[in-house]
Amino acid sequence: MGSSIETLVNKEYQYGFVTDVDSDTLAPGLTEEVVRLISSKKAEPEWLLEWRLKAYRRWLTMTEPHWPNVKYPPIDYQAARYYSAPKSVKPLQSLDEVDPELLATYKKLGISLTEQKMLAGVAVDAIFDSVSVGTTMKEELSKHGVVFCSFSEAVHNHPELIQKYLGSVVPYSDNFFAALNSAVFSDGSFCYIPKGVRCPMELSTYFRINAAETGQFERTLIVADEGAYVSYLEGCTAPKRSTNQLHAAVVELVALDRSTIKYSTVQNWYAGDKEGVGGIYNFVTKRGKAHADAKISWTQVETGSAITWKYPSVILQGDNSVGEFYSVAVVNNKQQADTGTKMIHVGKNTKSTIISKGISAGEGQNSYRGRVQVLPKAEGARNYTQCDSMLIGNKCGAHTFPYIEVANNSSMTEHEASTSKIGEDQIFYCKARGLSTEHAISLIVSGFCREVFKELPMEFALEAQQLLGITLEGSVG
Amino acid sequence: MLKIDNIHARAGEKEILKGISLTVNAGEVHAIMGPNGSGKSTLAQVIAGHPGFEVTSGSITYGGDDLLDMDPEVRAQKGVFLAFQYPVEIPGVTNAYFLRSAYNEIRKANGQEDIDPMDFLDLMEKKIKLVDMDPAMLHRSVNAGFSGGEKKRNEILQMAVLEPKLAILDETDSGLDIDALRVVSGGVNALKRADNATIVVTHYQRLLNYIVPDFVHVLAGGKIVKSGGKELALELEAKGYDWLVDAA
Numbered sequence: 001m002g003s004s005i006e007t008l009v010n011k012e013y014q015y016g017f018v019t020d021v022d023s024d025t026l027a028p029g030l031t032e033e034v035v036r037l038i039s040s041k042k043a044e045p046e047w048l049l050e051w052r053l054k055a056y057r058r059w060l061t062m063t064e065p066h067w068p069n070v071k072y073p074p075i076d077y078q079a080a081r082y083y084s085a086p087k088s089v090k091p092l093q094s095l096d097e098v099d100p101e102l103l104a105t106y107k108k109l110g111i112s113l114t115e116q117k118m119l120a121g122v123a124v125d126a127i128f129d130s131v132s133v134g135t136t137m138k139e140e141l142s143k144h145g146v147v148f149c150s151f152s153e154a155v156h157n158h159p160e161l162i163q164k165y166l167g168s169v170v171p172y173s174d175n176f177f178a179a180l181n182s183a184v185f186s187d188g189s190f191c192y193i194p195k196g197v198r199c200p201m202e203l204s205t206y207f208r209i210n211a212a213e214t215g216q217f218e219r220t221l222i223v224a225d226e227g228a229y230v231s232y233l234e235g236c237t238a239p240k241r242s243t244n245q246l247h248a249a250v251v252e253l254v255a256l257d258r259s260t261i262k263y264s265t266v267q268n269w270y271a272g273d274k275e276g277v278g279g280i281y282n283f284v285t286k287r288g289k290a291h292a293d294a295k296i297s298w299t300q301v302e303t304g305s306a307i308t309w310k311y312p313s314v315i316l317q318g319d320n321s322v323g324e325f326y327s328v329a330v331v332n333n334k335q336q337a338d339t340g341t342k343m344i345h346v347g348k349n350t351k352s353t354i355i356s357k358g359i360s361a362g363e364g365q366n367s368y369r370g371r372v373q374v375l376p377k378a379e380g381a382r383n384y385t386q387c388d389s390m391l392i393g394n395k396c397g398a399h400t401f402p403y404i405e406v407a408n409n410s411s412m413t414e415h416e417a418s419t420s421k422i423g424e425d426q427i428f429y430c431k432a433r434g435l436s437t438e439h440a441i442s443l444i445v446s447g448f449c450r451e452v453f454k455e456l457p458m459e460f461a462l463e464a465q466q467l468l469g470i471t472l473e474g475s476v477g
Numbered sequence: 478m479l480k481i482d483n484i485h486a487r488a489g490e491k492e493i494l495k496g497i498s499l500t501v502n503a504g505e506v507h508a509i510m511g512p513n514g515s516g517k518s519t520l521a522q523v524i525a526g527h528p529g530f531e532v533t534s535g536s537i538t539y540g541g542d543d544l545l546d547m548d549p550e551v552r553a554q555k556g557v558f559l560a561f562q563y564p565v566e567i568p569g570v571t572n573a574y575f576l577r578s579a580y581n582e583i584r585k586a587n588g589q590e591d592i593d594p595m596d597f598l599d600l601m602e603k604k605i606k607l608v609d610m611d612p613a614m615l616h617r618s619v620n621a622g623f624s625g626g627e628k629k630r631n632e633i634l635q636m637a638v639l640e641p642k643l644a645i646l647d648e649t650d651s652g653l654d655i656d657a658l659r660v661v662s663g664g665v666n667a668l669k670r671a672d673n674a675t676i677v678v679t680h681y682q683r684l685l686n687y688i689v690p691d692f693v694h695v696l697a698g699g700k701i702v703k704s705g706g707k708e709l710a711l712e713l714e715a716k717g718y719d720w721l722v723d724a725a
């Protein structure tokens with residue numbers, strides 16, 4: 001690698017914003033009292049409180065997992081605060097008060113002025129009323145019987161659906177972080193698409209407008225009834241900062257017979273400074289259950305967080321169900337990511353595809369961890385896994401941990417892996433055509449990720465590509 | 478346009494160019510010939526700015542400016558173009574997108590706006606005919622899985638689109654069959670103008686039947702051992718390089 005790349009790798013990436021939140025905050029520590037308090041503040045029904053308490057008690061018996069290939073100092077769970085209701089966000093008066101770096105990033109991402117304001121916590125003028133946009137969308141959705149609301153609202157308005165499906169894919173006992181989330185989750189989103197309905201819009205714009213209030217222990221539940229279709233977009237390309245270092249979200253997807261859920265994520269949480277100080281620990285449990293002839297497709301672009309621990313998975317429960325995982329994970333500086341997927345083939349003729357692209361720069365460590373499990377009854381199951389790593393510079397690392405277990409002999413799995421370095425020759429070739437080093441790297445990396453980007457909803461694919469460019473421009477090259 | 482003055486260059490510890498001087502004026506075509514390993518590609522790469530070579534002494538000016546002081550992309554933006562002997566593959570990036578990015582970078586450097594994508598398509602349609610390339614190639618990844626000949630044609634397509642002032646073709650002829658050679662050199666000739674110049678690096682005199690040089694230089698052991706007119710190429714064809722290399 002030439003010195004030019006090294007220099008760019010060492011360049012600083014600056015962004016972030018913290019809104020001034022005047023909140024109603026509990027004292028630190030986690031006890032049964034705290035769990036009860038959270039539930040009562042939300043006026044939850046008894047059964048949900050019971051569920052939280054069971055989760056809490058289970059959590060007490062569990063230990064934090066240390067098998068991921070990431071290193072961090074011990075987390076003191078009793079030092080964290082578990083409830084903090086944003087009472088009033090003091091809005092800034094104009095964009096002039098916002099970190100110019102952040103605005104520059106928004107601008108590069110092509111985010112509209114109004115949205116920039118919403119994301120940065122600036123008071124929005126009368127021309128644009130987010131509530132009315134939200135309402136228009138909600139009206140359109142409810143015409144089709146689609147329910148899309150906050151988790152807390154759903155608990156009150158659709159208790160039967162929540163009670164039926166909450167924990168049906170990720171039980172509270174699933175793992176340490178899922179148990180913690182189940183005990184103390186703050187809020188999140190709920191989405192229900194009725195039988196045979198094709199959700200009339202990408203659930204994206206709406207989400208982004210609301211994205212600024214993402215919590216620390218988020219809970220998302222999406223249910224697609226028989227024959228339904230939904231494309232859901234989580235997150236935002238705009239960098240987001242959080243005052244909470246530990247994030248442990250749970251996402252459950254239920255795809256009933258013949259339905260399709262496409263779940264796309266762009267994660268750009270604050271990654272910390274060059275030394276990794278202050279970045280988010282993102283420990284997420286995401287899983288979907290696909291019933292007969294259903295399809296669940298996860299697409300993720302992960303560029304943020306100091307530590308990412310995340311394995312969006314699919315239980316291919318029904319015959320002929322399909323699971324897909326398309327992932328781009330970028331690490332830079334001291335970022336660490338241990339991410340991948342699990343495809344559990346239960347039904348006959350189930351199919352799964354895994355395309356993982358890991359990019360490591362700086363001193364970043366990127367691990368792909370995937371498990372393909374074919375159970376005895378999953379006759380004729382198929383899996384295709386392709387796992388490519390790209391290294392930028394000499395100080396980063398890429399690791400792959402594929403586990404394949406096949407318990408019948410009518411199934412086929414195929415695994416391909418590659419590791420490449422961005423070559424000086426590739427960069428020079430681009431430069432010899434007039435492209436800067438930064439532009440060259442962004443182009444080469446986008447090309448490397450193309451198979452994943454093409455799975456994202458169109459407008460978002462462009463944003464993700466730009467995001468990658470910007471991330472690399474600032475932090476890699 | 479280009480003035481190379483007593484250039485010495487090395488890769489690592491190995492000195493490859495040992496004092497080369499060459500002046501190229503607008504409107505001229507120069508051919509650089511010589512045996513394998515004599516330093517032809519190194520000279521081409523040094524002009525384009527490859528970071529793998531260190532210029533230890535001598536100077537190069539381009540349009541009166543110090544070329545060695547410019548980053549490779551700046552050289553390209555100012556009209557220097559190298560058709561690579563071994564074009565590089567960029568998986569996942571389409572040829573069309575790559576070309577448009579390059580085209581827009583050069584426009585930007587000249588204070589112009591990005592080209593309208595539709596206008597660019599029109600431009601491509603015209604240029605692609607010049608090199609007789611299948612338009613489907615535009616939507617394939619840059620050079621990935623291209624045959625040797627396709628890669629060379631693709632270099633000429635890039636040249637046709639970017640319209641450089643100084644084009645250096647490094648063994649663009651090797652690996653081409655006669656038909657392809659005719660097409661490629663036809664393309665090069667079509668782009669020739671009074672205000673641009675071409676340096677053709679080649680191993681064989683064959684190409685010079687199609688691209689007629691004003692000057693021929695023989696490079697051996699990192700030095701220009703002989704210069705002459707186009708008839709020198711014919712002499713080399715008949716006598717080989719040995720008599721020159723031995724003399725040097």
Ligand SMILES: Nc1ncnc2c1ncn2[C@@H]1O[C@H](COP(=O)(O)OP(=O)(O)O)[C@@H](O)[C@H]1O
Pocket residue numbers: 488489491493511512513514515516517518519520529
């Ligand atoms: N990057 C490099 N490192 C070390 N030696 C090199 C490098 N590039 C070229 N050389 C050597 O320099 C000499 C000239 O190479 P080159 O310029 O490619 O010759 P030509 O193009 O005339 O065949 C050869 O001996 C070659 O092995």
Ligand SMILES: [Mg+2]
Pocket residue numbers: 517518519562647648
């Ligand atoms: Mg050569």
